[in-house]
Amino acid sequence: MADKFTQIAGDFVHLARLALTGRPQDVQLLVHRAAKRYRPMLPDMAESLSALLQESPTRASPLRRxxxxxxxxxxxxxxxxxxxxxxxxxxxxxxxxxxxxxxxxxxxxxxxxxxxxxxxxxxxxxxxxxxxxxxxxxxxxxxxxxxxxxxxxxxxxxxxxxxxxxxxxxxxxxxxxxxxxxxxxxxxxxxxxxxxxxxxxxxxxxxxxxxxxxxxxxxxxxxxxxxxxxxxxxxxxxxxxxxxxxxxxxxFGLPDTPAIEGLVRSLLSPYYDDAEKWSKVLGLAFKGSSHSDIERALTLARRSAVTTGQPLEDQLRGLLRVSDDLDRKERIRFAKELEASGVTSQREAQRITGVARETIRKATTTQPKKRKAPA
Ligand SMILES: Nc1ncnc2c1ncn2[C@@H]1O[C@H](COP(=O)(O)OP(=O)(O)O)[C@@H](O)[C@H]1O
Ligand SMILES: [Mg+2]
Missing domain, CATH: 3.40.50.300 (P-loop containing nucleotide triphosphate hydrolases)
Structure with a gap:
């Protein structure tokens, strides 16, 4: 019995501390535990505690708006x-x-x-x-x-x-x-x-x-x-x-290629029909940039398209570059993507990426063999 008494005393002090430091949710948690723990010993008290918990906790200690x-x-x-x-x-x-x-x-x-x-x-x-x-x-x-x-x-x-x-x-x-x-x-x-x-x-x-x-x-x-x-x-x-x-x-980290594609799509699709196509090429061009840099670049492009009256496509083409973060394989993929999407000519793809036309062609022709059959 002395043990139980010590336990109740301990809980009481804990409860007082929580209440005095203004932590209603913690008080709630403690009361909830106490109602369970003391039910066999003090059923009336447990009942009263449970009843208190049923009332809205915010009524007892309303948080102000x-x-x-x-x-x-x-x-x-x-x-x-x-x-x-x-x-x-x-x-x-x-x-x-x-x-x-x-x-x-x-x-x-x-x-x-x-x-x-x-x-x-x-x-x-x-x-x-x-x-x-x-x-x-x-x-x-x-x-x-x-x-x-x-x-x-x-x-x-x-x-x-x-x-x-x-x-x-x-x-x-x-x-x-x-x-x-x-x-x-x-x-x-x-x-x-x-x-x-x-x-x-x-x-x-x-x-x-x-x-x-x-x-x-x-x-x-x-x-x-x-x-x-x-x-x-x-x-x-x-x-x-x-x-x-x-x-x-x-x-949090810099966006990977699928994340960049998602971001470009989300930024361009409300204003532009070809968002999907551009998300693929820009996904590689923006590798290593932060979300915020990408957003800024696309906003600038849209702004100049409006002020110059040129198609957005021309402005977006200006964003194509080989990021330092691309390895050789990704550079080849970038070149291929540029060509396949029709965003640039083969010659342009070569100029931008520095990948020889022959390499691009090879990658393009060998690629389908490597691709797994759809499940
Ligand atoms: N993960 C993200 N997804 C979409 N847009 C983002 C993302 N991160 C940044 N941005 C864009 O860049 C702006 C600045 O980002 P912010 O959340 O302030 O960056 P941080 O707090 O990490 O420095 C945002 O308002 C948003 O337009
Ligand atoms: Mg911030």
Whole structure:
């Protein structure tokens, strides 16, 4: 009996801590476990606890709507610290590897059925780290998540906050985090490495260390009602201890050929009938470029087509080049693709790719033999 008493006392203290730090979902989880555990011993208490759980959790501790709470501002300049995006929409699709797309869909699915997770004694994923080079969709993926979850996206650019509010960064950061915790949103901490990078500067080491500590503590304690996404272009600057704090880490990368084809198709097809044909040749021409570079190049091409009155086809032809990332085999495939698609003449294909006509011809004639019979 003394044992049971100790257990109840332990749970009570835990419950108090969770309640006082404002973590309603964790409280819910604990109450759920307690109702199960104490049913044989204290059936009345278990019954009351279960009844409480039946009531909507948000009624007991309502999260405020974003519109009801003023946005946090810097105390001196009164500048807004956060950028908020509501009603997010995209003009082209987000193109990702199947693995990353699967993980993002999993995050959405978790939020769709919180009760099933709770019944299994689990939280939904609360904290996620996006790493990868610039322009490959980290910010866009955070926007996608917010859109799918029908929540506002709050963006805090740490690099900007660090440079413009030096000295008040700590209090500003706290301000923003408290605000983000009080509403149902997706919070994106962009350029997380800004904290890590500045650590080397003399004179501010103490202050920065404190900031990093504050931030990491928040990551550990982030309420399950919210989602905290941190993004960085410089994963190598982050301490391994920082990585471990996040429940999920997704490494974004440059698009591979099928992804480039998908992106080109998605960018061109609303405006252009030959998007499919061009996606095949540009899939190789853009190898090694980021999604964002590809988007920029295609937008420029469309813009010049409009201003010059020339066909888009002519502008797109200007984008054909041999990327440094193509090996010899891919270069031959590129040459062949150019010719087969009719995008260029044989002579042009040779000029662009540097592959001799004879080699192209050989590759073209031997190719069908190598191809597997359709299943
Ligand atoms: N994976 C992607 N799929 C589709 N478009 C993308 C992708 N990645 C980047 N883009 C385009 O490039 C722009 C900038 O990308 P962004 O998400 O800000 O990159 P990051 O945050 O990784 O630096 C986006 O607004 C989008 O138009
Ligand atoms: Mg970004």
């Amino acid at each position: 974003a519109s009801e709470v003023p946005l946090p501002v810097d105390s001196d300049s009164r500048l807004q610290l956060l950028r908020v995006e509501n009603h997010i929409s995209f003009d082209h699709e987000l193109v990702l590897t199947p693995e990353i797309e699967g993980s993002l869909r999993q995050l959405v699915a978790e939020r769709g059925d919180p009760k099933a997770l709770r019944d299994a004694g689990l939280h939904p994923t609360r904290t996620i780290l996006f790493t990868g080079p610039p322009g490959v969709g980290k910010t866009m993926a955070a926007r996608w998540l917010a859109r799918e979850l029908k929540r506002p996206l709050l963006i805090l650019d740490l690099a900007a906050v660090m440079s413009s509010f030096l000295g008040r960064t700590g209090s500003n950061l706290r301000h923003v985090l408290d605000y983000a915790k009080s509403i149902e949103c997706v919070l994106l901490l962009d350029e997380l490495d800004a904290l890590a990078k500045r650590r080397d500067d003399r004179g501010e080491i103490g202050e920065l260390k404190r900031l990093v500590t504050v931030l990491l503590q928040e990551v550990d304690d982030w309420p399950a009602t919210g989602i905290l996404v941190a993004a960085t272009n410089h994963a190598e600057l982050l301490d391994p201890a920082v990585w471990r704090r996040f429940e999920m880490a997704l490494a």
